[in-house]
Amino acid sequence: xxxxxxxxxxxxxxxxxxxxxxxxxxxxxxxxxxxxxxxxxxxxxxxxxxxxxxxxxxxxxxxxxxxxxxxxxxxxxxxxxxxxxxxxxxxxxxxxxxxxxxxxxxxxxxxxxxxxxxxxxxxxxxxxxxxxxxxxxxxxxxxxxxxxxxxxxxxxxxxxxxxxxxxxxxxxxxxxxxxxxxxxxxxxxxxxxxxxxxxxxxxxxxxxxxxxxxxxxxxxxxxxxxxxxxxxxxxxxxxxxxxxxxxxxxxxxxxxxxxxxxxxxxxxxxxxxxxxxxxxxxxxxxxxxxxxxxxxxxxxxxxxxxxxxxxxxxxxxxxxxxxxxxxxxxxxxxxxxxxxxxxxxxxxxxxxxxxxxxxxxxxxxxxxxxxxxxxxxxxxxxxxxxxxxxxxxxxxxxxxxxxxxxxxxxxxxxxxxxxxxxxxxxxxxxxxxxxxxxxxxxxxxxxxxxxxxxxxxxxxxxxxxxxxxxxxxxxxxxxxxxxxxxxxxxxxxxxxxxxxxxxxxxxxxxxxxxxxxxxxxx
Numbered sequence: 157x158x159x160x161x162x163x164x165x166x167x168x169x170x171x172x173x174x175x176x177x178x179x180x181x182x183x184x185x186x187x188x189x190x191x192x193x194x195x196x197x198x199x200x201x202x203x204x205x206x207x208x209x210x211x212x213x214x215x216x217x218x219x220x221x222x223x224x225x226x227x228x229x230x231x232x233x234x235x236x237x238x239x240x241x242x243x244x245x246x247x248x249x250x251x252x253x254x255x256x257x258x259x260x261x262x263x264x265x266x267x268x269x270x271x272x273x274x275x276x277x278x279x280x281x282x283x284x285x286x287x288x289x290x291x292x293x294x295x296x297x298x299x300x301x302x303x304x305x306x307x308x309x310x311x312x313x314x315x316x317x318x319x320x321x322x323x324x325x326x327x328x329x330x331x332x333x334x335x336x337x338x339x340x341x342x343x344x345x346x347x348x349x350x351x352x353x354x355x356x357x358x359x360x361x362x363x364x365x366x367x368x369x370x371x372x373x374x375x376x377x378x379x380x381x382x383x384x385x386x387x388x389x390x391x392x393x394x395x396x397x398x399x400x401x402x403x404x405x406x407x408x409x410x411x412x413x414x415x416x417x418x419x420x421x422x423x424x425x426x427x428x429x430x431x432x433x434x435x436x437x438x439x440x441x442x443x444x445x446x447x448x449x450x451x452x453x454x455x456x457x458x459x460x461x462x463x464x465x466x467x468x469x470x471x472x473x474x475x476x477x478x479x480x481x482x483x484x485x486x487x488x489x490x491x492x493x494x495x496x497x498x499x500x501x502x503x504x505x506x507x508x509x510x511x512x513x514x515x516x517x518x519x520x521x522x523x524x525x526x527x528x529x530x531x532x533x534x535x536x537x538x539x540x541x542x543x544x545x546x547x548x549x550x551x552x553x554x555x556x557x558x559x560x561x562x563x564x565x566x567x568x569x570x571x572x573x574x575x576x577x578x579x580x581x582x583x584x585x586x587x588x589x590x591x592x593x594x595x596x597x598x599x600x601x602x603x604x605x606x607x608x609x610x611x612x613x614x615x616x617x618x619x620x621x622x623x624x625x626x627x628x629x630x631x632x633x634x635x636x637x638x639x640x641x642x643x644x645x646x647x648x649x650x651x652x653x654x655x656x657x658x659x660x661x662x663x664x665x666x667x668x669x670x671x672x673x674x675x676x677x678x
Contacts, residue, residue: 173225173228173229175229176222176226179197179221179225180218180221182194182196182197183197183207183218183221183239187661188211189208189210189657189660189661190206190208190661191207191209191214191217192204192206193205193207193239193242195246197239197243198240198244198247198462199247199462200247200462201243201246202247202248202251203251203254203255204246204255205239205242205243205246205256206254206255206256207239207242207256207257207261208257208258208259208657208661208663209259209261209657210259210653210656210657212653213649213653213657216649217237217238217239217261220239220262220263221237221239221240223237224236236463238261238262238263238270241263241264241268241271241463242255242256242257242268242271243255243462244462244463244466245268245273245466247461247462248273248275248285248461248468249275249279249282249470250275250279250281250283250471251274251275251282252274252275252541253536253596255271256271256272256273256598257270257271257272258271258549258550258595258598258600258601258658259600259604259649259653259654259657259658260549260601260602260603260604260649260651260654261549261604262604262605264287264290264548264549265287265290265465266285266286266288266463266465266467267285267287267288267290267466267546267548269290269548269549269604269605270601270604271546271548271549272545272546272550272595272598273288273545273546274532274534274543274544274545274546274596275544275546276536276542277471277531277541277543277544278541281470282471282544283468283469283470283471283476284468284469284470284471284476284479284480284529284544284546285450285468286443286446286450286467286483287465287467287468288546288548289483289528289547290443290549291440291443291444292440292527293434293435293439293483293486293487293527294434294435294487294489294491294528295432295433295434295435295490295525296367296432296433296434296490296523296524296525296526297431297432297523297524297526297574297575297601298430298431298494298498298520298522298523298573299430299520299521299523299571299573299584300428300429300430300431300498300501300518300519300521301419301421301426301517301519302426302428302429302505302517302518303426303516304426304427304505304516305423305425306406306427306673307425308427308509309404309427309673312508313404313631313673313674314631314674316504316508317404317632317633317674318633319504319507319508320404320504320633320676321633323500323501323503324393324394324500324501324504326394326395326397326676326677326678327395327636330391330394330395330396330635330678331391331394332390332391332392332394334357334392334496334499334500336389336392338385338389340355341385341388341389341392342385344392344488344489344492345375345380345385345485345488345489346375346376346377346488347371348370348371348372348375348487348488349362349363349488349491349492350363350370350371351492352370352491352499357492357495357496357498357499358370358495358498359514359520361519361520362495362519362520362523364562364564365520365521365522365523365564366520366522366523367523367525368487368525368530370488370491370495371488371491372484372487372488372530373484374480374484375484375485375487375488376481376482376484376485379478379481379482379485380438380442380482380485381445383441384437384441384442384445384482385438387436387437387438387440388435388436388438388441391438392489392492392493393492393493393496393497393500394433394493394497395431395433395497395676396433396436396678397635397639397678398639398642398643398678399432399577399642399643400432400433400434400678401431401432401578401675401676401677402429402497402501402675402676403432403582403672403674403676404427404428404429404631404672404673404674405428405429405582405670405672405673406425406427406671406673407421407425407426407427407428407668407670408669408671409668410423410424410668410669411666411667411668412568412586412665412666414567414568415568415569415586415667416584416667416668418564418567418568419564419568419584419667420517420521421668428521428670429501429505429518430573431494431497431498431501432575433490433493434493434527435486435487435489435490435493436489438486438489439486442482445482446475446479446482447467449469449475449478449479450467450468450469450479451467452475453470453473453474453475454467454468457470457473471544483528483529487525490525491523498520501518502516502518505518521571522570522571522573524551524552524571524572524573525547525551525552526547526550526551526601527547527548527549528547529544529545529546530547530552531543531544532545532596534596534597535593545596545598547598549601549602549604550601551573551574551599551600551601552572552587552597552598553570553572553586553588553591553598553663553664554587554592555569555570555589555591555592555597556568556569556589558597561587565586568586568667569586569587570586571584571585571586572584572585572586572587572664574601574602574654575601575602576602576603576651576672577602577644577645577647577651578625578632578643578644578645578675578677579630579645579675580603580645580648580651581651581652581669581670581671581672582651582670582671582672583655583666583668583669583670584667584668584670585599585659585667586664586665586667587664588663588665590661590663591662591663591664594661594662594663595663598663599658599663599664600657600664602651602654603649603650603651603654604648604649604654605647605648605649606647606648617641618637618639618640618641621640621641621644629673630674630675631673631674631675632675632676632677633675634675634677635678636678639678640677
């Protein structure tokens with residue numbers, strides 16, 4: 157969840173508002189799938205901005221800029237449009253090469269959602285910003301495969317959806333059913349999926365198929381506040397609400413048979429399960445706590461930013477190091493969370509089909525994060541540098557032969573999981589060398605909002621949204637029916653347009669298309 161803040165931080169004085177035509181002059185298309193934002197679009201830009209969009213998505217981004225210009229002219233305010241946010245990030249200390257936006261970009265808190273920015277770890281001025289990670293730290297997607305087919309699951313999808321709904325706690329205030337003591341929580345924050353493995357909630361091979369192997373080693377639970385731990389304790393193994401879901405999906409189309417086979421996906425009609433969730437209240441509290449500390453650090457160190465939501469601290473400062481250690485704990489919590497839900501999901505399927513999960517081949521294809529900051533090595537101007545890469549609403553997409561991806565995927569590139577919106581298709585992509593060069597090995601994460609949550613609630617009726625899903629033959633279980641309007645397909649961009657833009661730009665490659673037959677939501 158992205159929320160506004162009334163906090164005071166050091167912001168540079170805003171220049172006078174320009175007319176739309178003057179603003180648009182700074183934004184040009186340098187390829188059919190990429191726009192460039194020239195320095196001068198906002199004050200203090202150290203690098204240019206890049207926005208990956210095709211013609212249809214370009215219109216949405218430019219319309220948002222026009223609405224902002226019209227509101228500014230009429231004395232209105234509100235969120236900065238995504239283009240302004242991308243440019244504001246390009247003005248942050250230590251940023252390298254470009255501030256990059258993927259096709260699912262939309263305005264968020266500080267950084268746009270869909271923004272990637274990398275900061276030179278060797279630069280003493282370089283910063284880390286919680287706004288570049290988001291409040292739901294390590295919100296991410298996990299995909300399980302099965303050896304079941306649509307012919308076997310279709311007739312029992314209603315019962316299976318109900319079974320998943322009964323097994324996995326969902327909704328805003330949902331509480332976990334996996335017993336967690338304060339000591340167990342401390343261990344989980346430090347160990348990530350190693351804790352799940354030790355406690356019997358994960359298989360050893362799950363870890364191999366998870367980004368960072370499901371554990372960030374710089375995690376320090378002492379840097380996580382008591383309030384954050386209190387919020388996280390009852391929520392372990394819960395789905396939450398908002399855009400989080402567990403879906404039973406069918407392989408609809410295979411674009412790259414070699415890569416799909418490596419993932420254990422070998423036929424159209426095969427059943428998979430996608431889980432989309434994050435670090436729940438614990439991650440939100442870590443972000444909130446760090447923003448308060450960073451505001452003080454900015455004042456002390458004289459760091460100026462264009463937007464007060466870009467509160468940040470130097471990477472090497474105490475505040476910067478504390479945030480990275482606490483963020484790693486929240487990331488570990490999210491991996492434990494998805495592992496716990498994987499365990500519950502395997503139980504539900506085993507009960508329904510009368511076979512143990514390993515006989516149903518319920519292996520993790522991959523687990524990716526799309527809200528995280530990590531130290532990685534990338535080439536910048538012909539030189540190998542260690543960078544702190546912020547990915548907010550964007551997914552790591554490393555190419556074939558990269559040392560940080562599993563041996564199974566060395567010839568294919570890292571699997572990238574792109575969750576669709578409720579009732580629409582999802583995709584598996586693979587990472588490419590071009591993506592590694594151009595976007596710090598990053599690609600899109602989903603469809604991306606086209607309409608705000610508030611607007612969705614005002615223009616859509618939840619009964620209509622649920623009825624439309626039923627006519628598509630999708631079984632649905634929702635804990636908070638009145639929240640489904642916010643997540644209706646009409647509230648989002650077309651995920652296929654987003655994925656095709658990334659594919660056409662060469663920053664990731666289409667592998668498999670999945671469609672849902674059952675959805676469980678908070």
